[in-house]
Amino acid sequence: METIAETGSTNADLIARLTAGEPLLEGHWLVADRQRAGRGRQGRQWIDAPGNFMGSTAIRLHPGEPPAPSLSFVAALAVYEAILAHLAQPVGLMLKWPNDVLLSGSKFVGILLEREGDWAVLGIGVNLAAAPALPDRETRSLAQSGPAPDRDGFAIGLADCLSRELDRWRQFGLAPLLARWLAAAHPLGSALSVHDGRGIRVHGRFAGLELDGALRLRLDDGRVHVIHAGDVVVEGS
Template identity: 65%
Template sequence: MSPQIDIIAETGSTNSDLLARLAKGETLAEGYWLIANRQTSGRGRQGRAWLDAPGNFMGSTLVHLREGDPPVSSLSFVAALAVYRAASGRVARPETLILKWPNDVLLSGAKFCGILLEREGPFAVIGIGVNLAAAPRIAGRQTLALAAVGAPTDRNLFAADLAHSMADELARWREYGAGPLLARWEAAAHRAGSRLSVHCATGEKVSGTYMGLAADGALRLALDDGTTQVIHAGDVMLERD
């Protein structure tokens, strides 16, 4: 079945739109996508604004949460892998794409997408923004767009590829569980032993060496004092070797 994709000219936030429609009891099929040409109040993780630009991808989809599904939090890894797959076929050097915990996809070390996971009752809404044509400036972050590396940037073609990748990743998630999903994520992520700095949700900043993921998808970081810290929420920065 082909995903259903609705494209609108402008909205505040596609995530907010879907959450509101679900809260009102509207029936939306899994695999439905709402995509905006312009998004005036896009939201990122931890309450940040997500800036739009003409020609970029800005859209949201939803997942019907079923009994027996893997943990909802692991859907952020599903979405990151879907973006990674959709982008990999567009760049001349796929090795320039890497996944960064918890749900970033980096292009040549720069941020080029954002993913936001929210919940409304038995539904998960996943918002995704991808810099196809232009990369908005973000204080303290290096950003990049696919157009800057000569990649094809047709928004509608990218949307179709992403929707199919997402459907495929969701099917794998349900059939095989979170373990194989996290293993595939790690294979495409920053290498083991990478130096990371993490701004934790508690406000603490820690640095250490990446030791892979815990069984629940948490980040395992070897600190300089020899201890290991497991981090469940935070912003990660890759330190230069």
């Protein structure tokens, strides 16, 4: 575990190291006390706060493994398991497609997966101590549900959880992973609103996942619409 006081983006730092040919070992984490240019999905800014977790790690990709984009589900499950250890009651902790982790319906985790050659660089931000206000969504911190976890202790636990999830992903494949993800996600039949990759907002009911992890949305007329990328809102949450 490598800790630095301040940087622009831990993901960008690791990508720069890989591009420069610096040898990295899988399992090495770069964790920042402050991050000036943290990023989320679709180019959104991830706003940091003292005491929160902001870190990245690199995952070596090998032939024969499940598709690299499915690492988003691996990351979400790892974060989910790491957070469970710090909640007196897990009620309200839920996964949201494709890789969000919600607490009482509010966003408090950011996950960004980027590809660099034969490596996937995974960035994770978790609101442990404070929840910066966002203009477009409700936010929350773990400190609102109990004592804020120590950042370094949380980092060690998260690294262990990710290592276990990666082992399962490589050994058992994608199907068991998606089954475990579904068990922790919004229930089948949940009303969802999806802003898909074409800029179209679609409303329907959650109908599970495709074999590759794509979202199945049942429309009012009974048709199933398959979505490979988009922003999801769990309606009524």
